[in-house]
Amino acid sequence: MNITFIGGLFPDENMDFFRTHSKGIFQYAADVLQKNIIKGLENNVNQAINVITVPFLGDFPKACDLKVVNEEKWQNKGGQIHQVGFKNIKFLNEFSKYNALKKALENQFVKEKNEVDTIVIYGMFSYFLKLTAYIKKVLPDVKICMIVPDLPHLMGADNNKPHIKLYNTYTKSVVNRNIKHIDSYIFLSKYMEDYLNTNKPFDIIEGIYNTNEKNITESKEVLPTIFYSGTLALRYGIERLLESFASIKNDELRLWICGAGDGEEMVKEYSKKDNRIIFKGQLDRSEILKLQRKATLLINPRDGKDEFTKYSFPSKTIEYLSSGTPTILYKLKGIPEEYYDYCYTCDSDGYEGLRDTIIEVLDISKDERDIMGERAKKFILNNKNETVQSGKIIKLIKTLS
Known part of the structure; x- marks a missing residue:
């Protein structure tokens, strides 16, 4: 089975380079999920996966100081990682990325005649959707599996802004024109299938655990420490977390926060007023994983009131539960019900409400909390690892042949 993966991961060789040149939010979660998918695919087919990537960088100049991303290629365990080159200027980069991807496909599969049975594409971006038409034109027998981590109109931007509304209208037209070329789907939430109203085969992969992380061990903090890592978005409940913590009268309690986003200034203001709140900024993922294991309690303050939570699965859910540290979550429609047997919930x-839940969980004996954390860790390790989850893609592909 010859599979090519097309997405926006950061090649390991350029990870530090892209992080240095990025401003604000860096797409760690998307990068990790893509690499876990590829690793799982390779485990299932026992061969290297060909990768073509157009790194998910922010636009120049506001979110990234790179005006141009250079083309580069690496050999990886017998396979190739091809980073296409493109102009990263806002609005123009959409067309530049499409042309670069089209050229890469033409070189690899038309001119060089490399073998490919299935192309797995990560993300419903306009340049990927337009690429499906080109694939079917030059490689009509190749099957396309589209992984949908986010619906196009829910990718984090302010949909009330005129230029975002215009862009969403454009993207919707691209979806409508090209969705017929997609043969199967992987959704992060079952509700995505209802929204797209497709009759094509699909499966659900809400997230993937990387088994390489199972050996990370850290000693626990002496003082009770609550930890949040991720996007500091106001719509994700960061203000609610700050308010709830500030209202707890316990001088020994600590709150660590890592990340970046529109709630960052609010976090800084709270940390100035309350020395128990420690803002650590945007850290490398390896440091985040260590802090998760050192903490007493992990928390995600995102509640289920907003419509977008139906179509999303917070990547930190698997990350948190796999750490073995007890976790507090709200019940979100996008999180499968089975997860709630392995965490504490705020109802x-x-x-x-969040303040009271934190106090209640901290009042539970340490032994009981540790049992919950260990149960969660085993659940993720055994049921959500890369081989099990990516195996769903292989099964889906086989139904198309």
């Missing part, structure tokens, strides 16, 4: 509204 009350407002910052008071």
Whole structure:
């Protein structure tokens, strides 16, 4: 089975380079998920996966200081990672990425005649959707599996802004024109299938655990420490977390926060007023994983009131539970029900509800909390690892032949 993966991961050789040139949010979660998918595919087919990537960088000049991304290629365990080159200027980069991807496909599969049975594409971006038409034109027998981590109109931007509305209209037209070329789907939430209203085969992969992380061990903090890592978005409940923590009268309690986003200034303001709140900025993923294991309690303050939570699965859910550190979550429609057997949930509204849940969980004996954390870790390790989850893609591909 000859599989090519097309996505936006950062090649390991350029990870530090892209991180240095990025401003604000860096797409760690998307990068990790793509690499886990590829690793799982390779485990299932026992051969290297050909990778073509157009790194998910922010636009120049606001979110990245790279005006141009250079083309580069690496050999990887018998396979190739091809980073296409493109102009990274806002609005123009959409067309530049499409042309670069088209050229890469033409060189690899038309001119060089490399073998390919299936192309797995990560993300419903306009340049990927337009690429499906080209694939079917030059490689009509190749099957396309589209991984949908986010719906196009819910990719984090402010949909009330005129230029975002215009862009969403454009993207919707691209989806409508090209969705017929996609043969199968992988969704992160079952509700995505209802929204796209497709009759094509699909399966659900809400997230993937990387088994390389199972050997990370750290000693616990002496003081009770709550930890949040991820996008500091106001719509993700960061203000509710800050308010709930600030209202707890316990001088020994600590709150660590890592990340970047539109709630960053608010976090800094709270940390100035309350020395128990420690803002650590945007750290390397390896440091995040260590801090998760050192903490007493992990928390995701995102509640299920907003419509977008139906179509998303917070990547930190698997990351948190796999750490072995007890976790508090809200119940979100996009999180499968089975996960809630392995965490504590906040079922009350407002910052008071979250505050009370934190206090209740901290009042549970350490032994009981440790049992919950270990159960969660085993659940993720055994059921959500890269081989099990990516195996769903292989099964889906086989139904198309």
